[in-house]
Amino acid sequence: MKVSMLVLALCGFSTLALAEESQTQVTAQQTPVETYTYNSHPDIARVLSVSQPPNVCKVVPARMRYEDSHGQQHIMSYLVMGNGCSNG
Structure with missing residues (x-):
């Protein structure tokens, strides 16, 4: 029993x-994906996660999930340089 x-x-x-x-x-x-521009002024209170750029030597898209000051979650897309470039 x-x-x-x-x-x-x-x-x-x-x-x-x-x-x-x-x-x-x-x-x-x-959650819709917002695209970052220089005119964007996101209300980022806490970053929840950030995607890791691939091991390539070029500009690639990345994403960040964050909470604003009201506790709502957002996803922002932006461009970063990949991790595959060497300095020599």
């Missing part, structure tokens, strides 16, 4: 965890 109650409780907990994870993924998919 105790084992079945434990299994039932664990199943309920794992279902809630999966629901929270899928909600996070849905939110990420619904």
Whole structure:
């Protein structure tokens, strides 16, 4: 009886965890990607993640996920130089 109650409780907990994870993924998919320009003045309160540039010697796109001062998440696209250039 105790084992079945434990299994039932664990199943309920794992279902809630999966629901929270899928909600996070849905939110990420619904966030529009903003393109940075020199006229942009983003309200960046906290950086959540930054993509790593590839190991090439050219300008490549990068993305930054951040929260503004109101707690809303944004994704910004911008250009960076790749990590594949050498100085000599």
